[in-house]
Amino acid sequence: MAGALVAGLRRGSPRLPRPSRAKVTVAAVPQxxxxxxPGCTLCDKAxxxxxxxxxxFELSTVNIEAPGNESWKSxxxxxxxxxxxxxxxWAKHRLDAExxxxxxxxxxxxxxxxxxxxxxxxxxxxxxxxDCNCGGECCEGH
Numbered sequence: 511m512a513g514a515l516v517a518g519l520r521r522g523s524p525r526l527p528r529p530s531r532a533k534v535t536v537a538a539v540p541q542x543x544x545x546x547x548p549g550c551t552l553c554d555k556a557x558x559x560x561x562x563x564x565x566x567f568e569l570s571t572v573n574i575e576a577p578g579n580e581s582w583k584s585x586x587x588x589x590x591x592x593x594x595x596x597x598x599x600w601a602k603h604r605l606d607a608e609x610x611x612x613x614x615x616x617x618x619x620x621x622x623x624x625x626x627x628x629x630x631x632x633x634x635x636x637x638x639x640x641d642c643n644c645g646g647e648c649c650e651g652h
Contacts, residue, residue: 540567540617542600545582545592547575552603553591559605560593565614589629598624 542560546553560569574583574590586592586602593600595617601609616622 543594544571545586556591556605584632588631599628
């Protein structure tokens, strides 16, 4: 009898099903992008608030004054710091501890959606002009 069982498993015979391998889904760590420029003290304060969270995240920065970032500069020059989560607008100017926790938790769960109020200073930059050198004073009150 034992020979019959072995013969049944030889080449050309149907194979026994393999145990299923459960796929483990690991949620991606939220990607936070900070749009900043050198000497931005508000940016430093916002990053300090961000780093107090218990939620995991990866932080990258975009220097809006660096060559190649002219598009970001024209949008955000008047409103830094500006934050995105996974490429979607999240916040500007300041971060609130409760919102940081909730937003990163939502991003981890895949439910974070872009917020309203994304700044866009392109129109104002056009009115101010490229040679203004106002240091951001043209946007006072915005």
